[in-house]
Amino acid sequence: MISIVFFGTPDIGLKSLEYFYNSNDFEVLAVVxxxxxxxxxGQKLTACPIKQFAQEHNIKVFQPKSIRKEPEIIGALRExxxxxxxxxxxxxxxxxxxxxxxxxxxxNLHVSLLPKYRGANPIQRAIMNGDKETGICTMIxxxxxxxxxxxxxxxxxxxxxxxxxxxxxLCANNSPELLAxxxxxxxxxxxxxxxQCEDGVCFADKLKKEECxxxxxxxxxxxxxxxxxxxxxxxAFFEHNGKIIKVLETEPLEEEKDGKAGDFVNIxxxxxxxxxxxxxxxLIKVKPEGKGExxxxxxxxxxxx
Numbered sequence: 023m024i025s026i027v028f029f030g031t032p033d034i035g036l037k038s039l040e041y042f043y044n045s046n047d048f049e050v051l052a053v054v055x056x057x058x059x060x061x062x063x064g065q066k067l068t069a070c071p072i073k074q075f076a077q078e079h080n081i082k083v084f085q086p087k088s089i090r091k092e093p094e095i096i097g098a099l100r101e102x103x104x105x106x107x108x109x110x111x112x113x114x115x116x117x118x119x120x121x122x123x124x125x126x127x128x129x130n131l132h133v134s135l136l137p138k139y140r141g142a143n144p145i146q147r148a149i150m151n152g153d154k155e156t157g158i159c160t161m162i163x164x165x166x167x168x169x170x171x172x173x174x175x176x177x178x179x180x181x182x183x184x185x186x187x188x189x190x191x192l193c194a195n196n197s198p199e200l201l202a203x204x205x206x207x208x209x210x211x212x213x214x215x216x217x218q219c220e221d222g223v224c225f226a227d228k229l230k231k232e233e234c235x236x237x238x239x240x241x242x243x244x245x246x247x248x249x250x251x252x253x254x255x256x257x258a259f260f261e262h263n264g265k266i267i268k269v270l271e272t273e274p275l276e277e278e279k280d281g282k283a284g285d286f287v288n289i290x291x292x293x294x295x296x297x298x299x300x301x302x303x304x305l306i307k308v309k310p311e312g313k314g315e316x317x318x319x320x321x322x323x324x325x326x327x
Contacts (some may be wrong), residue, residue: 023047024205025105027124029054033071034194035110038131041198042108043079047206051102052082054089056113090117099123106205109163110197121163126208128163131201133193135159135175137218139226140168145193146186147226150251152243154180158193160204162215167225171215173204183273185253229256236260238284242274242301257309260284270315271307278302286322293318 028039028050042048053076058067069077076083084099086092100123107128109116121128134144135157148156157177162170178192207213234252236245236259249258249272257268279287281297288295294305305318 023049024209025049025051025103026108026205027052027054027099027102027104027106028072029107029109029112029116030072031056031070031113032111034133034190035131035197036071036075037194038108038110038198038201039072039075041202043075043081045202047202050081051104052084052099054084054086054095054099054112057085057087086114089114089120096120096123105209107163108201108205110201116163118165121165129173129201129204129208130161130163130168130170131158131197132161132168133158133190134226135177136161136168136172137220137223139224141226142228144226145189146229146251148251149180149184149186149189150247152247156180156189158197158200160200161218169218171217173208173213173215174200176200183250185250186255187253231256234258236269238296239299242298242303245298245303246272246274266311267321268309269305269307270309271305273304273306275302275304289319289322291319294322 024047026042026048028042030039039050039053042050053072055070055072058069060067073083073085084095086095089095096119103125104123105125107124109128110131116128132144134148136159139147145156155177157175159175160173161168162173164170176196178189178196180189204213229252234248234256236248249269252258253270257270259266259268261267275295279295279297279302281287283297283299285297286294287297287302292304296303296305307315308318308321309315310321
């Protein structure tokens with residue numbers, strides 16, 4: 023049996039933790055996750071999905087503010103004598119002191135095909151850039167940013183209308199087996215990690231709110247990719263009559279219309295057609311400020327009344 027400590031915070035890593043917990047081949051010694059954060063209107067401290075699962079299944083939980091600066095937690099992890107640390111969207115940088123604790127390695131699951139999209143938002147950036155393929159990979163964690171040797175890769179197709187939420191789910195669903203195969207292969211000595219090639223290195227910087235504001239002078243395809251890439255979180259948006267309108271679903275049309283970028287050139291039962299810098303973009307679903315999600319045509323009809 024392979025013993026692990028699982029490091030993770032958001033629910034993208036939950037299926038992997040569940041897999042390890044339910045497997046006869048692995049033992050989850052503990053979970054390390056971020057401190058509880060305020061959530062909702064009342065700003066009540068709320069545990070993340072990873073912590074909730076661990077508590078429900080009596081798994082020891084550590085919640086360091088900064089694990090590099092908390093010797094008591096580092097000492098407790100060392101006493102567990104794990105074979106591996108597994109990190110998946112943990113959200114903190116590990117020190118060499120922490121990386122040296124496991125008997126074998128610290129393995130990270132990254133949601134891109136490294137060396138492309140090292141960094142914080144690889145899923146969103148891949149869609150925003152119009153990529154047709156991304157994937158997941160396991161790597162040896164080193165002190166640099168996502169620069170460790172690659173263990174295994176699994177490619178994932180990005181279809182033309184796929185949004186980041188759908189891609190998150192694909193990455194989450196395919197991660198458990200890739201992680202399991204990686205740990206088994208490393209322990210058995212049958213898997214030999216390969217250094218990353220420096221050709222093609224690029225970074226997925228953290229998203230900024232201003233990036234999500236729609237620039238209608240860009241092409242319909244570029245705006246469509248933005249809407250898919252930042253779907254709901256935080257969401258692409260534009261302003262209309264002083265209100266923020268989030269755009270949730272769009273369709274680029276292969277046609278041109280007279281007018282200037284940002285003009286509503288047609289409203290039909292199918293949606294609102296907007297002139298862009300190149301082509302026309304159909305708005306299908308929107309979320310007006312202070313309201314719920316709705317079809318764009320219904321929002322447009324409400325403007326007339």
